[in-house]
Amino acid sequence: MSLHATDYALYTGCIIPLRYPDIENSIRETMSLLGVNVYDMLGAGCCPPGGAFWSVEEMSGLVQSARNLSIAESMSKDVMAVCNGCFCYLKNSNMLLKSDQEKREKVNTVLNKIGRKYQGTISVYHLVEVLHDHIGIEKIKQSTKIKLDGAKAAVHYGCHLLRPSDHLMAENPEKPHKLDALVEALGMESVYYPKKLSCCGAGGGMRGNNPDVTLRILEKKLMNIKYSEPDCIVTACPFCFLQFDLGQKGLRDRGEDFCIPVFYYNQLLGLSMGLPKKRIASLSETPRDGFIKKFYGVD
Amino acid sequence: MKIVLNNTNKELVNKVIEYGGKRVYECFQCGMCASGCPVASDTDHKIKRTMHQVLLGLDEQILDKKAIWLCTTCFMCLERCPQNAGPTEVVFALRRISAEKGIIPEAQIEVANNIYHLGHAVTVQKGIKLREKVDAPPLTTAGANKKYIHEIQKIVDSTHAGLLLKIRKDWKPKGDDVIACD
Ligand code: SF4
Ligand code: SF4
Numbered sequence: 001m002s003l004h005a006t007d008y009a010l011y012t013g014c015i016i017p018l019r020y021p022d023i024e025n026s027i028r029e030t031m032s033l034l035g036v037n038v039y040d041m042l043g044a045g046c047c048p049p050g051g052a053f054w055s056v057e058e059m060s061g062l063v064q065s066a067r068n069l070s071i072a073e074s075m076s077k078d079v080m081a082v083c084n085g086c087f088c089y090l091k092n093s094n095m096l097l098k099s100d101q102e103k104r105e106k107v108n109t110v111l112n113k114i115g116r117k118y119q120g121t122i123s124v125y126h127l128v129e130v131l132h133d134h135i136g137i138e139k140i141k142q143s144t145k146i147k148l149d150g151a152k153a154a155v156h157y158g159c160h161l162l163r164p165s166d167h168l169m170a171e172n173p174e175k176p177h178k179l180d181a182l183v184e185a186l187g188m189e190s191v192y193y194p195k196k197l198s199c200c201g202a203g204g205g206m207r208g209n210n211p212d213v214t215l216r217i218l219e220k221k222l223m224n225i226k227y228s229e230p231d232c233i234v235t236a237c238p239f240c241f242l243q244f245d246l247g248q249k250g251l252r253d254r255g256e257d258f259c260i261p262v263f264y265y266n267q268l269l270g271l272s273m274g275l276p277k278k279r280i281a282s283l284s285e286t287p288r289d290g291f292i293k294k295f296y297g298v299d
Numbered sequence: 300m301k302i303v304l305n306n307t308n309k310e311l312v313n314k315v316i317e318y319g320g321k322r323v324y325e326c327f328q329c330g331m332c333a334s335g336c337p338v339a340s341d342t343d344h345k346i347k348r349t350m351h352q353v354l355l356g357l358d359e360q361i362l363d364k365k366a367i368w369l370c371t372t373c374f375m376c377l378e379r380c381p382q383n384a385g386p387t388e389v390v391f392a393l394r395r396i397s398a399e400k401g402i403i404p405e406a407q408i409e410v411a412n413n414i415y416h417l418g419h420a421v422t423v424q425k426g427i428k429l430r431e432k433v434d435a436p437p438l439t440t441a442g443a444n445k446k447y448i449h450e451i452q453k454i455v456d457s458t459h460a461g462l463l464l465k466i467r468k469d470w471k472p473k474g475d476d477v478i479a480c481d
Contacts, residue, residue, distance in 0.1 A: 042440075043439075043444065050391075057459050058319065159371070160374070198337055209368055
């Protein structure tokens with residue numbers, strides 16, 4: 001269990017604070033209404049991701065992750081990651097550094113140059129774990145005012161919340177249920193669709209390296225999602241969110257018909273709590289206003 | 300093509316092991332990895348074949364083709380491999396070997412330069428404007444203050460990543476698009 005189940009160092013990463021700050025608002029405001037305090041990690045940098053630094057040299061990824069972890073350590077708080085990639089690489093680094101003394105010493109020689117130190121005193125959690133395991137479904141149900149009865153959601157877990165499961169241990173990698181349970185707590189139905197656990201096609205540098213392939217993989221994913229005719233897609237990763245949001249626009253620009261509203265989980269949770277759309281769910285390229293009007297009755 | 304099995308190039312497999320693909324020898328070519336791979340049917344990145352090529356020492360076939368950079372790092376192959384041979388780790392090792400030879404895609408260079416110069420994988424100014432639009436609190440992460448960015452530069456400079464990722468002191472971001480991340 002965590003250091004303090006109601007206090008977390010909020011690691012926002014890059015995409016949420018700089019491309020979807022409405023998601024950041026939704027996280028801050030819903031957590032506060034659930035009685036959880038989140039604290040800013042001053043000066044936190046990129047996690048960094050697997051696609052760049054980890055792909056060329058382990059140490060270059062480790063030192064940056066360790067710097068971020070050391071910021072949370074200095075606050076004596078566990079980290080709450082709100083992006084799958086951040087969660088995967090920060091948690092992986094934390095485990096590596098806790099268990100490998102040689103690596104820890106090497107990392108600390110580097111961190112010493114900037115007056116920081118990694119000690120191995122905290123844990124890293126994903127927001128889905130905090131919501132499901134630490135706060136609990138009942139409390140979330142009680143916190144909402146508007147029930148999404150009749151709405152159907154296609155839940156997308158994303159790779160780096162599930163895998164590699166022996167490091168992340170957040171979910172059953174072949175039969176995850178936490179995000180489904182969280183979605184159903186809002187009154188929605190989480191629908192089955194084929195290949196639910198497959199990749200959205202954005203990671204590892206793919207979105208930048210090969211726009212055609214990234215859209216082709218996304219298209220396959222969306223065809224499977226469409227099979228269940230959902231009213232929206234729900235995820236708890238901003239990079240998957242971005243891929244579904246901008247990627248559907250990319251496919252529309254090529255003349256294809258993909259326009260399923262996409263939400264980060266806390267945006268729906270916040271709307272269900274009665275929080276204003278402008279602050280928590282107003283930035284997207286794939287329109288969501290129709291969904292919000294139909295199920296929440298707000299313009 | 301003729302492959303002489305008792306005279307293979309062991310250099311590649313040894314390097315893959317050194318760079319993180321520690322269990323590559325466990326592969327028995329069952330193909331489970333490729334069956335769940337999201338890119339196998341759409342790209343040249345064939346993970347089962349790559350595992351075999353490593354064991355056969357066919358480094359040129361792997362590195363010249365650049366297909367290893369089309370892995371989305373989804374870890375599905377690693378999760379499902381019955382031999383726990385760690386195919387994703389082998390991909391990471393091959394990328395590291397490739398980067399040492401100077402073969403690395405533009406997107407990786409771009410995102411690394413973003414992180415080195417801005418503290419984040421994406422540009423900051425656009426983000427600050429979006430934050431104002433939705434009444435988000437002021438940015439407090441690395442991108443908010445040069446002193447944090449200097450910290451990141453200092454620690455990255457203590458590794459080989461600057462060279463491998465072609466980090467340039469005179470670099471300017473190409474644009475506000477999000478090009479690559481996890
Ligand atoms: S890496 Fe694993 S899953 Fe893939 S072929 Fe080898 S043994 Fe089978
Ligand atoms: S980690 Fe890479 S090689 Fe393995 S299944 Fe995913 S995309 Fe394919």
